[in-house]
Amino acid sequence: MRLESLKLRNFRNFIELECASFLQVNMFIGKNAQGKSNILESINFALSGESFRGAKSSEILRRDGAVTNAVVEGSVSRLSSTDKIVCDFTNDNKQIQLNGKNSSKSKLRQKYFSVIFCPESLSIVKNGPAERRKFFDDFIDVISIEKAQIREEYVRCIASRNRVLRNALFGKMSHKEAREVLDSLQPIFLQLATKLVSARVETIKSITPKAQSIFKGIFKNPNVDISVDYVISQQSAIAWSANQVYDRLSARSDDLREAEQRVGQSLVGPHKHDVRFIVNGHDSRHYCSQGQQRAMILAYKIAQVLQYYEVYKEYPVLLLDDVFSELDSERRKSILEIFKEIPAQIFLTTTDIEERKDFDKKKRIKIFKVKDGIIE
Ligand SMILES: Nc1ncnc2c1ncn2[C@@H]1O[C@H](COP(=O)(O)OP(=O)(O)OP(=O)(O)O)[C@@H](O)[C@H]1O
Ligand SMILES: [Mg+2]
Structure with a gap:
């Protein structure tokens, strides 16, 4: 185009x-x-x-x-x-x-x-996990209708959960009633959460080799290594199977039941996960120079351009x-x-x-x- x-x-x-x-x-x-x-x-x-x-x-x-x-x-x-x-x-x-x-x-x-690289793009590395999730989620929305639908459904599911938790917190609903609604939502919540994690991990895995080769090209160094890790509750989950993700989310959701009731919001799920950029085995936030961070984000942006072409046969x-x-x-x-x-x-x-x-x-x-x- x-x-x-x-x-x-x-x-x-x-x-x-x-x-x-x-x-x-x-x-x-x-x-x-x-x-x-x-x-x-x-x-x-x-x-x-x-x-x-x-x-x-x-x-x-x-x-x-x-x-x-x-x-x-x-x-x-x-x-x-x-x-x-x-x-x-x-x-x-x-x-x-x-x-x-x-x-x-x-x-x-x-x-x-359009794929945009601007000075603000560096906040993807420097700021909190929300920007990194958004970076990949926005792209998922563009390259796969099916995955975008999973994300939309997940967002709606979390909004429903949060509404119930808030209603119970502010006395608009009894805790017993809220628990029943949350329990009925639990299977679909876990299913959508697991599918969204898979969608993110698949996107990360397909885009990273392209970004990796661009990054090596920028530094003219075949040994430099970049990757992305998917982090659930401080643990690396990039290699987890869907069953492992499901079990982990389910167990964590059980553990945080009372905490969710206390704060009136959902504390478990992909809206809380992190995506970390790793350079030579280290978290880029603390390990990389300004130039390396810039080059890494640029490499991922260019990788998005190439990935978009793979899907739509147009740049x-x-x-x-x-x-x-x-x-x-x-x-x-x-x-x-x-x-x-x-x-x-x-x-x-x-x-x-x-x-x-x-x-x-x-x-x-x-x-x-x-x-x-x-x-x-
Ligand atoms: N609504 C506006 N009306 C008039 N001028 C504006 C408006 N918004 C921004 N500007 C001005 O436009 C000028 C150019 O801004 P711009 O961000 O495009 O600069 P730039 O050429 O990219 O500079 P730099 O190299 O420093 O990034 C600035 O002086 C800015 O204050
Ligand atoms: Mg400018």
Whole structure:
């Protein structure tokens, strides 16, 4: 899939922008605070209807007393069809249109997909388990309808359990009555929880060899080893069978029955598990340098691009914001080598002009100089 053209009006620091000349690799170059990340954000709106910075509509509107409306318009092609996607922002609302008809983020997601690496992506390693679970779960939703359904059902099941536990805690239901409902939910809860763990582990196992080989390529070191561990109650569960997972969850759920009643929420299940990135046998949170963490997340992002291709026989668009910072020149070079091998359309931002040289030879790269909300 490809972004063919982009039009912006009153989008952050851009008054008007029209661009219809994107190539396979598109590099936005400029000093700090000129609008490079803003452009990437607008491209993501054109592909997915959402901001990768979690921005609200009011933040998107160009800061100028008179501005009441902002627009992103993208022409996006996939296989033989081309679609026009429009995001229209007012102060408190955003409307998405696909070919002139009202649409939604979830509808766009069924057609288009972008993989984003931005400075915030490092929080996948640095922050708590919720971000790591989300990283894999969001991807599961895209590559498998069946697995996405398991996840949705699990989320609904946990919501029901939590409602019952809360009702009992706040006296809206007797503990006896709550226990009966929870007991009746227990078989389906354990079944869905086990299936969701399997879905995550399968995804991790299929994506990790690709990430591993990319990571080795970045460091030009065949001996460096990365993997992901799935952690249930502080124990490595990546190699557990479905029966083992089921038994463990069941036993833990029995153990924490009273604690769940005391706090009024479900304390056992995949919504509490962790996914740890391991480098040379060590937890990357404590063991890796900034550059290694960055390269590892990038390797997993690129692996997502390759995995998406395996499923849909088409490459998603890769958006890379500030991907080169904290990386030395050798690392930058090997990352560029890797980008050259991937037929996906790539949009990237950099403050540095050096990176362009390599791509220029093949004429597949387009350089856009960004200065104060204008592309030169
Ligand atoms: N709603 C808005 N209206 C006007 N300007 C905005 C708005 N939101 C952000 N900006 C400004 O846009 C400018 C460019 O921001 P952007 O994040 O795109 O910079 P950048 O070129 O990526 O810089 P860096 O290299 O430091 O990452 C910033 O000065 C920012 O304050
Ligand atoms: Mg930026």
